[in-house]
Amino acid sequence: MPRLYLATPPVDDPQVLLGVLPDMLKAADIAAVLLRLKPSDPRTLISRIKALAPAIQDQGAAMLLDGHVDLVARAGADGAHLPGLEAFAEALPTLKPDRIAGVGGLATRHDSMTAGELGADYVLFGEPDEKEQRPSTQAICDRLQWWDEVFELPSVGFAGTLEEAGAFTAAGADFILAGDFIWSASEGPLKSLRATVEAICKAHGAMPANAQARQG
Template structure:
């Protein structure tokens, strides 16, 4: 069954997030957390990641850094204790691979075309992300993202991730064949709190997966879950 991939808000002071992470990560099955840092000097960013690493990794989730703050300094991933990085675009992936492989995860988004996606897979990306907003905040329709996920899942081996901006999209992308569903802003903005919103997103994934595979909810729970390798 597809698993959750949680993106944090932009982190400046990590203390509030640290306090909420244990309960949040206990509310749902989260495979990985994408830490989005506020730009700062290297020492400050390393300190923030190290502070977040304990509660994230102790919960069994991988900690990935948003590569947009690395500014070419991919070595910060290892120095901070992160498990990997999420890069934007084929060029950024290619530049980072030597520093990340084989010990750390190298994921990539910002793949505007099918050719870019295939190139990323050939280079050795550990996953490809579809559906995130571009630099102007625009993104494809839910249907277009689902189509791209289905295309990838049917033809290629590396996992694919769907960027979901709502519970509905989480359900749709799980049904389309996503291995992971990335959630973020809509979870943190939920007036009930992030934990129930995250649990709802997980339930939406289960429903989408069950509908696509013709399984009942009980069969989904009993099935073998995909693990982040």
């Protein structure tokens, strides 16, 4: 069954996130947290990262930075997510072999395969581009299904809604990246997270047996 990859809101004051994040990490099987940071100077950013690190890493989740490759080692993060092949290739000498390097912004199947050949730890499908445009849910599902059938490298589906979390599970994603819709839910992030877990479990239970076997 896919594991959750939780993206934070853009962090300015880490204490706000610390008010809810520990309970969320205890309530669900979250493999990693993608830490998004509001712009600031490096010293302030490192302070924010270090304030959140124990809450994330002590629960067994990896802490990845959204960009900020130069801060990964200095702040004690486990890796970084890069937007596109060019940024990913530039980051590899800094991150490898000790830290996680994930990549998104992969517009074509060829780009996805190139990322895998370069040494990505995962490929992300379905995130918004610079204009906040995304492929259709069906197009993302098609990409995830193709990847699941051909490659061993983990895939991540960027879920913009609860329904997409279920759809991407059924399509064969190894991880579900959930972020904005979790934090903006009227019932609060903890209940929304639990609902997402339920949707993933339900979708996984409805998958064909051979697809479940492929996911392990």
